[in-house]
Each structure stands twice: as structure tokens, then as C-alpha cells.
Amino acid sequence: MAAPVLRWGCPGTCRAIAWVYGVPRRRRGAWTGSTSSWIRGQSSLAQEPLHTSRKPRKGEHKWAAVVGLEIHAQISSNSKLFSGSQVCFAAPPNSLVSFFDASLPGTLPVLNRRCVEAAVMTGLALNCHINKKSLFDRKHYFYADLPAGYQITQQRLPIAVNGSLTYGICVGKRRSQVTTRTVRVKQIQLEQDSGKSLHDDLRSQTLVDLNRAGIGLLELVLEPDLSCGEEAATAVRELQLILQALGTSQANMAEGQLRVDANVSVHHPGEPLGVRTEVKNLNSIRFLAKAIDYEIQRQIKELENGGEILNETRSFDYKLGCTVPMRDKEGKQDYRFMPEPNLPPLLLYDTTSLPAGADSQQVINVDQIRERLPELPSVTRERLIQQYGMLPEHSFTLLNEVGLLEFFQNVIKETRAEPKKVTSWVLNTFLGYLKLQNLAVRESPVTASALAELLDLLDSKAISSSAAKQVFEELWKNEGKTPAQIVSEKKLELMQDQEALEQLCRSVMQGHPEVVMDVKKGNPRAINRLIGLVRKATLGRADPAVIKAILEKQLSCH
């Protein structure tokens, strides 16, 4: 069963194209040019058949979309950023709250070393310049889940600046080629998380749980180098993989460990940037792409109808698949930034500047952290390509699917078969079956050992490749049988007896003289028919290449 290699599961939008062709005001016709079928499906204007294949003429307005992302990643640490209370996902309300987190008077922030290391690691992995001196500030606003009335952040001088995030995006007609793009990282800063508010509209009250208040966050601000939902989704996915590889954050969007806000605007190329809206409440990568694409289309439609875009905050309603204005946001906020008076500047050192005789617990050496960085996804992919001779798109798929790389490596460990065979079976057959039933790798009924055993049988030519596929299907039913058992039960072994096979070939040729005539006449397809007949006679238990060789030998003898 030839299933496609995993495609990045976005409602196919930009396909590496930044422009979206609008139509001139006077003719409210269909979307034209290279827009996707998703957009056509959504747009009720796409009815007039005349314009569907029209190329954009000179002077027609092109639109370019500009997307900037603000990402908050919860730092994976035992305790909070400025206090010693525990960081844990589910716990009884307000049980993981210290006096400082509750903002009781007389408490002071004490910086967690692990959080600083996490920020430095992330900055290094994203090619940032690490600021040897960074400062903490207070950002003031009133909300029930922010007991202090301010959040400690790093507005003036963050810990890392000017980096880049490289991601691979699928291009080409069949989206089979991978090309790399880069989005610049403006800055990375350390800041506190706020508590959680549960709105009880019925009783007109808000319930506040401060367990999350004070947890360390990395805020990553990306420059607006992205131009569509797919690029944004791919970039965020790559960031997730990097954070997970570093161990700095588990980056699970569903659990709120990774939160993304998107700033979206559209403009005509060459003209100044348009008014941007902020889109929030995006809790999965799929919705991130959907929301951005919807917002781009909404803005284009609005502007083309003569309307204007308000600089507002919008929320993504995933049930309706659209963005809606958010209530409770009053215009421009004045956060009254001021330096955090209780925290001196954060100083980082490298090997050359490390003060002699310093307590190692009290100083952070950036060079040491750089040396200890674990292998990043891009390096892993490169290694896979070099080591196993696979294509770049294969390495992307292996890393993209949770648990697939580990599965692949386990199979490789246990089998004699060639890596290319393993790659093909894992990415096509195995992944295909998973996707068909929407299963994760860890839910797979076929274990790595089972697949390894199957590939060994194939490699030793004990079975044919079509028989192997049959065995795999049986294995998927998860009835507890090993590949060897299935092979013997279903009598799928390849015929080893050369003489018996030769005899079969002869009898088939005798039984079908007209096909033999065809072959002798020089019809190139006739030999395949003969092979097919022999295969049927052997009940699929013979290697077609071997059959072909025998037939050709026998035919030449006549």
C-alpha cells in the first residue's frame, strides 16, 4: 500500500507563494492566479467561470501579507522564576503558591539559575547575540490574575537579541521538495507568567488560581518575515522541536506551555505596511495556520470593499474557523515600564571574562553552556541524511512526527536490512497505516522489533515484497503473531526449489502458447503477462525477477 509521505497538514495555502492576487474594485469577480482551493472554497465570490484562469494583468493590485509572531514558552524547571514554589501542570488550586507569588508585602524576587541557563541555551540555539548584561523591568497593568499589579519582564535590555530561526517548507507541485527559509528573532526575554482566571459569567465573578503565577516564561519575538499561515506554522513547529531537543521547554501547545500570538497586516508591495491586528487564543499549530490565513483574507476583503482595518485584538474561534474582535481590551495600554528596583543587572560571563575564584553556583559561563548544547533538529536531520543516505524531505518527516525517529532508529538497530529499505518501509508503509487510522507512533500495533523481523525475512529473500506487505497488514491486526508465524500460517514463503519453479514456468508456457508467440514476436509487454501467469500459478510465492530470468532463459532455448 503506497501511502504518501506525511505532508505538513495545513489546509494548503501559500505553497511558498507570498502574493495573493486580489481583483480590481470594479469587477468583483473570482479569486484568480495561484490561490489555493481552500480559499476558493471559502470565497463565495468564486462563481464566475470567466476569470478563474486569468493571469494578473499589469497594474492589478497584488497583496502581500506580513505576519509577526510573539511566542511565550514556559520554561521547564522545578521551581518558578523568582520563587521556590513548584512548577506543575495540574495541582489543587493555589497549592503551588508562595508568599511572593501571592504578592504579599515584604517579599522579594530571587532569580532561578535554571531559568537563566534555559534562556541562554535557547538564545544560542537560535544564533542570538547573548547580552552579557541584561536588565529586569516592571510592566504595569491591572488584572485579577496579576496580584502584584505588574509583571517582571525584560523590556529595555533582554537577555538575547538578533537571532534567526531556520525552517524547511515543502514546495513543488507534489510538495515533495524541501526548501529552507529563515525568520529573524528580534529578542528573547525572561518574564513571569500570570495566574489563571476562570470566568464565571453566571455569578458575575472571576475565580483566580495563582499556581501558574510566577512560572518562568521565555518570550520570543520574531520579526515580521513570515507571509502566510503555513510559514508561521512550520516555523513554530521547528521552534517546538528545538525547545524540546534543548529541554528548555516541553512546548506543548495544548497544555499552554507554548502560546503564540500573531500580528497580521496586509499591504500592496512597495507601499507602507498596513494596520495590523493581533490574533490570540491559538492553541494548536493547525489553528495557528488557519487563523492567520483567515485574518489575511478578511483584511484583504475588507480593504477591497473600501473598509479599513482597526488596530485591534482578535480571538480565533476555532469552531467557526474565523477571528472575532475580543471584548475587554481598551485601546492602547500604557504599561508604565520602570526598572525593577529589587533586582540588580543580570551579568553573564564567558571563559575569558570569568572572574577568578568565583563561586560556580553564582556565575553563568555562556561558553560552557554552548559546549553542552544537545544536538539540534537541523543537525540531526543532516546526520540522518549523511548516515542513511535519505532525502532531506524524509529527514523532515522523521523528525516532525512524534516518536517516529526513535521508532526508525530502533528498527535500524535490530534489522540487517539496508537503511534505504528501512526508510522506505517506515515512511511509506508504517506511517501510511498510522495516518489512515489517525494514530500516534506510540499507539502503533506494530512494534519496531516486529518490523525489524519482517524486514529481515525480506532481506534474506525468504519472502517477496508483496508477501511482506501482506504480513504487515496481518501484523497491524495485532493478534499477537510474529512475522515468521504469519508467513508460515499463510504459506507466504518464497519458493526455494529452483527446479519446481522451472517446471512451473514450462507448464505455463505450454498452457499459453499464444502469449509465448507474442513474446517471440517482440511484444515487450507480453513477457509481463507470462510473469503474471506464473506468479498466479505459484500463488505469489515466487520472486518476479527470478521468474523473468527463468522464462527468458527458457524462451531463448526454444
Place this chain on the structure above:
Amino acid sequence: MWARAVRLGLRVPLGGRRGFTSKADPQGSGRVTAEVIEHLERLALVDFGSREAVARLEKAIAFADRLHAVHTDGVEPMESVLEDRCLYLRSDNVVEGNCAEELLQNSHRVVEEYFVAPPGNISLPKLDEQEPFLHS
């Protein structure tokens, strides 16, 4: 302390003008306008309430303005008076928390171990709806 010219050469932008001198400066006389008062009341949830309170604010600003008498050209501003101190780094261990009962005692209303707050932010009344004491 002021002769700290040899800093790390980091130009710290004075983002978010501290103090109110910048807003009052254009008047010259140090008067604080009604718009500024309204803005401050919204931001800080402080009720200036009376003319005397605004006058007191203006006096405080005038007092702070005397800092301008100090010549600070070419001197790098300090970040805070603690900037020479060592920032203590704590080990990542859990040593606090687990005191929900104690904390909840501070709250006027509690529902099942949650603090209770009013729904969202309640907007302040607009300036024209307030007591127009500033205009009198």
C-alpha cells in the same frame, strides 16, 4: 559615584519616561492638565479627588525638577542603586508553596480554594461623568 564613565558602553534607551516632568514641561509652570490627571487615575487607580491633591502633585514635581540643576552631560545613567550588587542565583529546588489555606485567609471571598474577583476589568467612568472639580 557619578564618575562612572567606564560602563559597558550600552546605551540604555530611556523608554517609558519616568516621572511626569515631561508632560508638565510644555506648560513651563509645572501645571498638570486635566487629561494627565484622568490618564493617571486610570493607570494607577488612584483618585486625586480634590484640587489640593493635584496641587500637592505639582509641588512634588517642582521639587523633583531641581535634579536638573545637576550637570549630567556625558554621564551614563544608572539603572538602579543596586546596579553594583551581585544578582544572587537560586538553585532550582522546590522550597515553598503548599500554603493555600493561609493565603486564602487573606481573601474577602473564596470559592473552593479559588480567590474570587470581579468579572474582568470594570471601566472607570469617563471624565465628563465625574465631578468636575478641576474646572471650578
